[in-house]
Amino acid sequence: MTIFMTESERPLVVVVDDDAAVRTSIEDLMLSVGIDATGFGSTHELLQAALPERPGCLVLDVRMPGSSGLDLQQHLAASGNAKPIVFLTGHGDIPMTVQAMKAGAVDFLTKPFRDQSLLDAVTVGIERDLAQRADARSVKQQADRYAALTARERQVLRHVAQGRLNKQIAFDLGISEVTVKLHRSSVMKKMEAASIGELIRAWDMLPATLRERET
Numbered sequence: 001m002t003i004f005m006t007e008s009e010r011p012l013v014v015v016v017d018d019d020a021a022v023r024t025s026i027e028d029l030m031l032s033v034g035i036d037a038t039g040f041g042s043t044h045e046l047l048q049a050a051l052p053e054r055p056g057c058l059v060l061d062v063r064m065p066g067s068s069g070l071d072l073q074q075h076l077a078a079s080g081n082a083k084p085i086v087f088l089t090g091h092g093d094i095p096m097t098v099q100a101m102k103a104g105a106v107d108f109l110t111k112p113f114r115d116q117s118l119l120d121a122v123t124v125g126i127e128r129d130l131a132q133r134a135d136a137r138s139v140k141q142q143a144d145r146y147a148a149l150t151a152r153e154r155q156v157l158r159h160v161a162q163g164r165l166n167k168q169i170a171f172d173l174g175i176s177e178v179t180v181k182l183h184r185s186s187v188m189k190k191m192e193a194a195s196i197g198e199l200i201r202a203w204d205m206l207p208a209t210l211r212e213r214e215t
Contacts, residue, residue: 011126012054015039016046016069017061017088022111026059029115035122043067047075055133057106057125059118062089062096070096073103082132084125088113142205145191153190156183158211160196161203 013035015026023039030037036056040046042064060069067075073085087100090111097108106128107121149157152173159169166184170177193199203211 010054011035011129012052012056013037013059013122013126014046014051014056015059016041016043016064016072017059018042018064019061022061022088026118029118030122033119035126043069043072043075046072055126055129057084057086057122057129059086059088059122062087062100070100070103073100073105077103084128084132086118086121086125088118139205139207142191142202143207143210145202146206146210148190149187153183153187156180157187157191157199157203160184160187161200 013026013030015023015037017023017026017039018041020041023041027037027039036054038051040049043060044066058072060072062069069085069087076083076085082104084106085100085104086106087108088111089096089108100108106125107117109117109121146154146157155173156169159172164172166177166180170180173180188194188196188199191199191202193202
């Protein structure tokens with residue numbers, strides 16, 4: 001079982017439903033199994049709130065006055081926020097479900113739902129968010145290491161990632177093969193890669209904007 005040592009590491013479930021009784025019921029359910037939860041009566045209230053940066057997921061009612069849960073899903077996706085979402089509805093239909101799931105929803109539960117069904121979906125959402133956050137940290141780590149490379153080292157890295165041999169890289173860059181080897185050694189040290197395979201994986205993890213800049 002994962003133990004979250006600090007408050008910033010503890011999952012937080014955010015419930016958005018215009019029915020106060022439903023919000024309270026879900027919050028109490030989450031708290032009963034040791035998961036922190038907070039609720040909002042509309043998507044507007046959520047977007048105006050200053051939420052802590054913690055792992056977790058959203059539990060959204062699909063149909064609400066004003067902006068719907070699906071509208072919020074589209075808004076978050078457009079802003080680059082990939083927080084996992086569990087949808088709730090009392091008026092579910094197949095097209096709505098398909099739209100939500102295609103856009104990456106964890107699950108789509110129809111009211112009244114079983115407590116265990118919601119807990120299972122929230123667990124999947126939290127685990128997905130933890131994995132996404134870990135991936136994002138790894139990408140940032142590689143990008144920070146990449147930023148420490150010289151312009152020539154970045155050129156050598158790109159060629160190595162393309163599978164080119166030292167002598168081919170030397171010819172393309174107009175430098176000696178010995179110089180290529182020195183640059184490659186420096187690149188591996190700065191990128192903390194123990195093998196060419198690890199170096200190539202590090203290159204592949206870099207944001208596309210960085211990799212395209214070197215092509």
